[in-house]
Amino acid sequence: MTHPLSVTLADADATLVLGRELGRAAQAGQVIALVGELGAGKTTLTRGLVRGLGYEGEVTSPTFSLVQEYLGGSLEVFHFDFYRVEDEHELLDLGWDDYLERGGLVIVEWPSLYPDLLPRNTRWLKLSHEGEGRLVVDLESPFKG
Ligand SMILES: Nc1ncnc2c1ncn2[C@@H]1O[C@H](COP(=O)(O)OP(=O)(O)OP(=O)(O)O)[C@@H](O)[C@H]1O
Ligand SMILES: [Mg+2]
Secondary structure (H helix, E strand, C coil): CCCCCEEEECCHHHHHHHHHHHHHCCCCCCEEEEECCCCCCHHHHHHHHHHHCCCCCCCCCCCCCCEEEECCCCCCEEEEEHHHCCCHHHHHHCCHHHHHHCCCEEEEECHHHCHHHCCCCCEEEEEEEECCEEEEEEECCCCCC
Protein backbone atom coordinates (compact mmCIF):
# COMPACT_ATOMS: atom_id res chain seq x y z
CA MET A 1 0.00 0.00 0.00
CA THR A 2 1.54 3.29 -1.03
CA HIS A 3 -0.30 5.68 1.29
CA PRO A 4 -1.80 3.86 4.26
CA LEU A 5 -4.57 5.87 5.84
CA SER A 6 -4.16 7.17 9.40
CA VAL A 7 -6.69 9.84 10.28
CA THR A 8 -8.14 11.23 13.49
CA LEU A 9 -11.89 11.81 13.37
CA ALA A 10 -12.97 14.35 15.97
CA ASP A 11 -16.69 13.63 15.77
CA ALA A 12 -19.29 11.59 13.93
CA ASP A 13 -19.52 14.17 11.15
CA ALA A 14 -15.81 13.68 10.44
CA THR A 15 -16.45 9.94 10.13
CA LEU A 16 -19.23 10.65 7.63
CA VAL A 17 -17.00 12.99 5.62
CA LEU A 18 -14.22 10.39 5.39
CA GLY A 19 -16.79 7.78 4.41
CA ARG A 20 -18.04 9.99 1.58
CA GLU A 21 -14.49 10.46 0.30
CA LEU A 22 -13.84 6.72 0.37
CA GLY A 23 -17.18 6.17 -1.34
CA ARG A 24 -16.38 8.55 -4.16
CA ALA A 25 -13.07 6.72 -4.69
CA ALA A 26 -14.58 3.24 -4.48
CA GLN A 27 -14.07 0.81 -7.34
CA ALA A 28 -16.54 -1.72 -8.68
CA GLY A 29 -16.07 -5.04 -6.96
CA GLN A 30 -14.11 -3.57 -4.06
CA VAL A 31 -14.41 -5.07 -0.58
CA ILE A 32 -13.87 -2.98 2.57
CA ALA A 33 -13.55 -4.74 5.92
CA LEU A 34 -14.26 -2.55 8.96
CA VAL A 35 -12.54 -3.74 12.12
CA GLY A 36 -13.28 -2.08 15.47
CA GLU A 37 -14.90 -2.68 18.82
CA LEU A 38 -18.54 -1.91 19.67
CA GLY A 39 -19.35 1.70 18.88
CA ALA A 40 -16.09 2.36 17.04
CA GLY A 41 -17.96 4.00 14.15
CA LYS A 42 -18.16 1.21 11.56
CA THR A 43 -21.79 1.83 10.67
CA THR A 44 -21.24 5.59 10.63
CA LEU A 45 -18.37 5.19 8.18
CA THR A 46 -20.55 2.88 6.09
CA ARG A 47 -23.28 5.52 6.04
CA GLY A 48 -20.79 8.02 4.65
CA LEU A 49 -19.56 5.53 2.06
CA VAL A 50 -23.08 4.81 0.86
CA ARG A 51 -23.89 8.52 0.69
CA GLY A 52 -20.64 9.17 -1.18
CA LEU A 53 -21.95 6.88 -3.90
CA GLY A 54 -25.07 8.97 -4.27
CA TYR A 55 -27.58 6.90 -2.34
CA GLU A 56 -29.69 9.30 -0.28
CA GLY A 57 -31.98 6.99 1.69
CA GLU A 58 -31.56 5.86 5.26
CA VAL A 59 -28.50 3.77 6.13
CA THR A 60 -28.66 1.54 9.19
CA SER A 61 -27.00 -1.65 10.31
CA PRO A 62 -28.41 -4.87 8.90
CA THR A 63 -30.86 -6.11 11.54
CA PHE A 64 -33.60 -8.27 10.05
CA SER A 65 -31.33 -9.68 7.38
CA LEU A 66 -27.60 -10.32 7.38
CA VAL A 67 -27.05 -7.96 4.49
CA GLN A 68 -28.44 -4.55 3.67
CA GLU A 69 -28.49 -3.59 -0.01
CA TYR A 70 -28.26 0.02 -1.19
CA LEU A 71 -29.22 0.28 -4.82
CA GLY A 72 -29.55 3.35 -6.97
CA GLY A 73 -26.22 5.03 -6.32
CA SER A 74 -23.29 5.00 -8.75
CA LEU A 75 -22.26 1.62 -7.29
CA GLU A 76 -24.50 -0.86 -5.54
CA VAL A 77 -23.49 -1.33 -1.92
CA PHE A 78 -23.88 -4.57 0.04
CA HIS A 79 -23.43 -4.02 3.76
CA PHE A 80 -22.81 -7.11 5.85
CA ASP A 81 -22.51 -7.39 9.61
CA PHE A 82 -20.84 -10.69 10.52
CA TYR A 83 -21.64 -10.17 14.21
CA ARG A 84 -24.99 -11.91 13.88
CA VAL A 85 -23.85 -14.66 11.53
CA GLU A 86 -23.93 -18.15 13.08
CA ASP A 87 -21.37 -19.78 10.82
CA GLU A 88 -19.77 -19.51 7.38
CA HIS A 89 -22.45 -21.68 5.81
CA GLU A 90 -25.09 -19.14 6.63
CA LEU A 91 -23.22 -16.58 4.52
CA LEU A 92 -22.51 -19.01 1.71
CA ASP A 93 -26.19 -20.02 1.61
CA LEU A 94 -27.10 -16.34 1.40
CA GLY A 95 -25.07 -16.08 -1.80
CA TRP A 96 -21.88 -14.52 -0.45
CA ASP A 97 -19.92 -15.48 -3.56
CA ASP A 98 -22.55 -13.91 -5.81
CA TYR A 99 -22.41 -10.68 -3.84
CA LEU A 100 -18.65 -10.55 -4.45
CA GLU A 101 -19.25 -10.99 -8.18
CA ARG A 102 -21.91 -8.33 -8.56
CA GLY A 103 -19.52 -5.49 -9.24
CA GLY A 104 -20.71 -3.37 -6.34
CA LEU A 105 -19.01 -2.31 -3.13
CA VAL A 106 -19.09 -4.89 -0.34
CA ILE A 107 -18.67 -3.55 3.20
CA VAL A 108 -18.28 -5.89 6.17
CA GLU A 109 -18.53 -5.09 9.88
CA TRP A 110 -16.88 -7.63 12.24
CA PRO A 111 -14.87 -9.19 9.34
CA SER A 112 -12.44 -10.88 11.72
CA LEU A 113 -15.14 -13.41 12.66
CA TYR A 114 -14.88 -15.02 9.19
CA PRO A 115 -11.70 -13.62 7.65
CA ASP A 116 -11.28 -16.55 5.28
CA LEU A 117 -14.36 -15.43 3.36
CA LEU A 118 -12.78 -12.12 2.41
CA PRO A 119 -10.89 -11.83 -0.88
CA ARG A 120 -7.15 -11.22 -0.76
CA ASN A 121 -7.48 -7.71 -2.14
CA THR A 122 -9.88 -6.59 0.60
CA ARG A 123 -9.08 -3.21 2.12
CA TRP A 124 -8.91 -3.66 5.89
CA LEU A 125 -9.61 -0.53 7.94
CA LYS A 126 -9.53 -0.35 11.70
CA LEU A 127 -11.49 2.18 13.77
CA SER A 128 -10.67 2.75 17.42
CA HIS A 129 -11.64 5.14 20.19
CA GLU A 130 -9.25 8.01 20.69
CA GLY A 131 -10.33 10.44 23.38
CA GLU A 132 -13.81 11.61 22.48
CA GLY A 133 -13.17 10.87 18.81
CA ARG A 134 -11.93 8.01 16.69
CA LEU A 135 -8.80 6.96 14.84
CA VAL A 136 -8.97 5.12 11.53
CA VAL A 137 -6.00 3.34 9.98
CA ASP A 138 -5.35 0.91 7.16
CA LEU A 139 -4.56 -2.51 8.55
CA GLU A 140 -2.26 -4.97 6.88
CA SER A 141 -4.27 -7.77 5.36
CA PRO A 142 -4.29 -10.79 7.64
CA PHE A 143 -3.18 -12.80 4.59
CA LYS A 144 0.47 -12.82 3.73
CA GLY A 145 1.86 -13.33 0.26
N1 LIG B 1 -15.33 10.18 14.99
C1 LIG B 1 -16.28 10.04 15.93
N2 LIG B 1 -16.19 10.69 17.10
C2 LIG B 1 -17.15 10.52 18.06
N3 LIG B 1 -18.23 9.73 17.92
C3 LIG B 1 -18.36 9.06 16.76
C4 LIG B 1 -17.41 9.18 15.72
N4 LIG B 1 -17.81 8.40 14.68
C5 LIG B 1 -18.96 7.82 15.07
N5 LIG B 1 -19.31 8.20 16.32
C6 LIG B 1 -20.48 7.79 17.13
O1 LIG B 1 -20.22 6.55 17.73
C7 LIG B 1 -21.45 5.85 17.95
C8 LIG B 1 -21.33 4.44 17.44
O2 LIG B 1 -21.16 4.49 16.03
P1 LIG B 1 -21.48 3.26 15.09
O3 LIG B 1 -22.85 2.75 15.33
O4 LIG B 1 -21.13 3.70 13.73
O5 LIG B 1 -20.44 2.18 15.61
P2 LIG B 1 -20.24 0.66 15.16
O6 LIG B 1 -18.78 0.46 15.12
O7 LIG B 1 -21.00 0.39 13.94
O8 LIG B 1 -20.85 -0.13 16.40
P3 LIG B 1 -21.34 -1.67 16.44
O9 LIG B 1 -20.12 -2.48 16.74
O10 LIG B 1 -22.31 -1.67 17.57
O11 LIG B 1 -21.96 -2.00 15.13
C9 LIG B 1 -22.52 6.65 17.25
O12 LIG B 1 -23.23 7.39 18.22
C10 LIG B 1 -21.74 7.56 16.32
O13 LIG B 1 -22.42 8.78 16.08
MG1 LIG C 1 -22.37 -1.13 13.46
